[in-house]
Amino acid sequence: MSKTENNNVKYIRYILLVSASLWVLWPISIMIEEGFRVDIGPLFSGRGASFVGEFFQGQGGIRFSTIEYVKALRVEAYPRLLTNSVIIAISSVFVAALAGIPAAFTLALYKFRGKAFITYSLLALRTISPFAVLLPFFIIYGRLGLFDTYQGMAIVYLIINVPILTMMMRGFFKDIPKEIFEAAFMSGASDSYILRKIALPLALPGLAAAAVFAFVGTWNEFFYALFLTGTVTKTVSRGVWSGFSESIESFKILEFDELNAGGTLAIIPAVILALLVQKYLARGLTLGVSE
Numbered sequence: 001m002s003k004t005e006n007n008n009v010k011y012i013r014y015i016l017l018v019s020a021s022l023w024v025l026w027p028i029s030i031m032i033e034e035g036f037r038v039d040i041g042p043l044f045s046g047r048g049a050s051f052v053g054e055f056f057q058g059q060g061g062i063r064f065s066t067i068e069y070v071k072a073l074r075v076e077a078y079p080r081l082l083t084n085s086v087i088i089a090i091s092s093v094f095v096a097a098l099a100g101i102p103a104a105f106t107l108a109l110y111k112f113r114g115k116a117f118i119t120y121s122l123l124a125l126r127t128i129s130p131f132a133v134l135l136p137f138f139i140i141y142g143r144l145g146l147f148d149t150y151q152g153m154a155i156v157y158l159i160i161n162v163p164i165l166t167m168m169m170r171g172f173f174k175d176i177p178k179e180i181f182e183a184a185f186m187s188g189a190s191d192s193y194i195l196r197k198i199a200l201p202l203a204l205p206g207l208a209a210a211a212v213f214a215f216v217g218t219w220n221e222f223f224y225a226l227f228l229t230g231t232v233t234k235t236v237s238r239g240v241w242s243g244f245s246e247s248i249e250s251f252k253i254l255e256f257d258e259l260n261a262g263g264t265l266a267i268i269p270a271v272i273l274a275l276l277v278q279k280y281l282a283r284g285l286t287l288g289v290s291e
Contacts, residue, residue, distance in 0.1 A: 084235050212274055
């Protein structure tokens with residue numbers, strides 16, 4: 001392939017990448033814009049920065065307001081929604097890591113009867129539709145008193161997060177050269193020592209990537225939160241939807257600005273987490289690619 005053809009391929013890739021990025025960011029930008037109630041009508045008025053009622057009018061006349069974000073944060077339920085989402089997401093990811101890391105280490109290093117069945121079972125758990133298991137969950141939770149409890153929601157998300165963490169960490173562990181483990185075994189190191197002191201530190205970027213994926217997935221999950229939470233453990237995703245659906249049911253004028261502000265506030269924790277671990281996340285996404 002000539003140099004010109006290579007450049008053309010690169011340009012096409014860049015165009016596709018930019019187009020895909022814009023397509024993904026478009027609804028997010030609309031949500032943020034509506035939350036700030038941006039008004040570009042006076043853009044060409046030539047006015048300086050000033051306050052016009054509840055709006056801040058910047059240089060050039062663009063007006064925006066933070067009142068909807070203030071209203072969302074002042075609502076008594078909203079801080080509780082954020083707290084519930086944090087508790088459920090962190091607890092489920094933490095317990096899933098405790099269960100998934102040893103399982104991934106075992107699946108990556110050892111051969112034993114039933115290994116293929118366990119691996120395929122973990123993969124199958126990720127293909128089951130939530131609609132198929134919602135009714136059994138609803139019945140079981142009603143009998144055991146787990147409906148609208150932190151324990152109940154953590155169990156649901158454990159079933160989702162354990163396969164994710166296990167399969168991702170399995171690939172990361174398999175990416176570590178086998179000679180390292182063989183040398184450790186020959187020196188008399190135990191399995192737990194190798195996992196804690198050798199495998200886990202080497203796969204730390206992968207663990208960060210897997211944990212972020214599991215956390216974001218739990219944070220954004222809506223279906224189970226809609227049917228298995230009530231007033232006690234209602235999460236942010238269900239809270240935003242409740243504001244939308246209650247407005248429809250009561251025939252009220254939809255407070256789109258406030259709902260968009262709440263939606264923007266809901267994605268901030270996940271974005272901050274991804275930014276904090278971006279160094280490990282970038283490295284972790286390149287581990288296990290040979291698996």
